[in-house]
Amino acid sequence: MTYSRKLKITVPCSSSNIGPGFDVLGVTLSLYLTLDISIFEPSSVKENYNTEVVLTYSGEGKGKDGVPLSVEKNLITKTALYVLACNNIYGFTAPMTINVDNPIPMGRGLGSSGAAVVAGVMLGNVSGNLGLTKDRMLDYCLMIERHPDNVTAALMGGFIASYLRELNTDDTGIPHSEELEKKNDTINKFSSQIVPERIGHYIKLNWAKEIKAITIIPQFEVSTAEAREILPNDYNKNDVVFNLQRLAVLIMALSQSPPDADLICQAMQDKVHQPYRKQLIPGLSEIITNVKPTTHPGLLGICLSGAGPTILALATHNFDNISKTVIDMFAKENIETVVKVLDVVEDGAQGCRAL
Ligand SMILES: Nc1ncnc2c1ncn2[C@@H]1O[C@H](COP(=O)(O)OP(=O)(O)O)[C@@H](O)[C@H]1O
Numbered sequence: 395m396t397y398s399r400k401l402k403i404t405v406p407c408s409s410s411n412i413g414p415g416f417d418v419l420g421v422t423l424s425l426y427l428t429l430d431i432s433i434f435e436p437s438s439v440k441e442n443y444n445t446e447v448v449l450t451y452s453g454e455g456k457g458k459d460g461v462p463l464s465v466e467k468n469l470i471t472k473t474a475l476y477v478l479a480c481n482n483i484y485g486f487t488a489p490m491t492i493n494v495d496n497p498i499p500m501g502r503g504l505g506s507s508g509a510a511v512v513a514g515v516m517l518g519n520v521s522g523n524l525g526l527t528k529d530r531m532l533d534y535c536l537m538i539e540r541h542p543d544n545v546t547a548a549l550m551g552g553f554i555a556s557y558l559r560e561l562n563t564d565d566t567g568i569p570h571s572e573e574l575e576k577k578n579d580t581i582n583k584f585s586s587q588i589v590p591e592r593i594g595h596y597i598k599l600n601w602a603k604e605i606k607a608i609t610i611i612p613q614f615e616v617s618t619a620e621a622r623e624i625l626p627n628d629y630n631k632n633d634v635v636f637n638l639q640r641l642a643v644l645i646m647a648l649s650q651s652p653p654d655a656d657l658i659c660q661a662m663q664d665k666v667h668q669p670y671r672k673q674l675i676p677g678l679s680e681i682i683t684n685v686k687p688t689t690h691p692g693l694l695g696i697c698l699s700g701a702g703p704t705i706l707a708l709a710t711h712n713f714d715n716i717s718k719t720v721i722d723m724f725a726k727e728n729i730e731t732v733v734k735v736l737d738v739v740e741d742g743a744q745g746c747r748a749l
């Protein structure tokens with residue numbers, strides 16, 4: 395078989411919520427899911443295009459307990475098939491090899507599924523030559539991953555606030571990717587739907603350059619679906635006001651140089667999701683209550699990353715000392731951790747021709 399095209403898709407991970415910004419804030423971090431794609435001459439295709447797509451993994455998700463490699467079941471390729479089907483293309487149109495390198499730990503609150511959905515939408519776009527803009531790709535991402543924070547950050551980059559416009563009941567038939575992953579279900583059966591335009595709305599916010607993201611990653615998974623099911627349907631008015639006040643202050647506080655640690659630490663508190671998620675994450679309560687800028691110079695604030703269990707500590711320096719305290723607190727609960735100090739990156743997902 396001869397190559398027709400070689401492409402590379404790169405999608406960053408993300409940390410959502412940043413305390414009070416539940417389903418609103420996302421910050422794009424320097425750890426990248428990469429797809430190396432070789433598309434072969436369509437003339438060599440026989441009957442069934444999908445059988446000609448070979449998917450391999452390195453990094454997270456590899457191996458017999460890893461992610462499914464069947465194109466109908468794998469989150470990246472089933473998302474691509476959904477995008478193609480929405481554009482009346484039923485299956486991949488040329489034989490392909492897709493080598494996925496995934497350093498993003500799964501089920502840890504660092505947006506692995508959001509990155510996979512973004513990668514899938516970009517794969518559908520390039521393999522079908524659809525010419526979708528990033529804003530239109532966001533519509534497809536949001537049909538699959540209904541909370542906009544992770545996918546918007548992964549696609550657009552930087553520190554970003556977003557919301558999803560209210561959808562008509564006709565547009566809401568596709569379950570969240572988390573639901574699909576739980577049931578190991580396919581998406582393309584929902585593909586007769588027309589994807590509405592301009593679902594996602596977002597604005598890029600400024601981020602002070604000296605603020606780095608320390609991620610302390612426990613070695614167990616919390617599925618985002620489970621961590622969302624645990625949240626109440628109704629909230630106390632005072633708790634909602636508590637979060638709104640802090641959210642408004644936090645987005646400005648994180649843009650200022652030098653950062654005001656006292657202001658940021660207070661503004662990163664939350665009463666909407668973290669209190670309910672404590673039961674899934676041993677040590678969370680102790681960590682967010684006791685690790686403070688007053689005890690750890692350089693620290694600005696601490697919270698759950700996404701739906702957890704990763705802890706996000708924002709800091710300007712003293713990374714080893716801050717992470718050691720959190721590592722030790724998890725160790726008391728017999729939980730092992732891995733630490734990654736990441737940069738906030740301005741660029742989101744990229745697709746380009748590879749040599
Ligand atoms: N690169 C990937 N390829 C295929 N599936 C993935 C990939 N990344 C994540 N997933 C799927 O998403 C699930 C994790 O999603 P989720 O519970 O939302 O956690 P996270 O906080 O990591 O996004 C994984 O168990 C897997 O099924």
Ligand SMILES: N[C@@H](CCOP(=O)(O)O)C(=O)O
Pocket residue numbers: 408409410411416417418502503504505506507508541543544618621622667699700701702
């Ligand atoms: N706002 C969502 C974010 C989920 O992020 P993930 O990285 O855990 O997938 C939530 O808090 O449920």
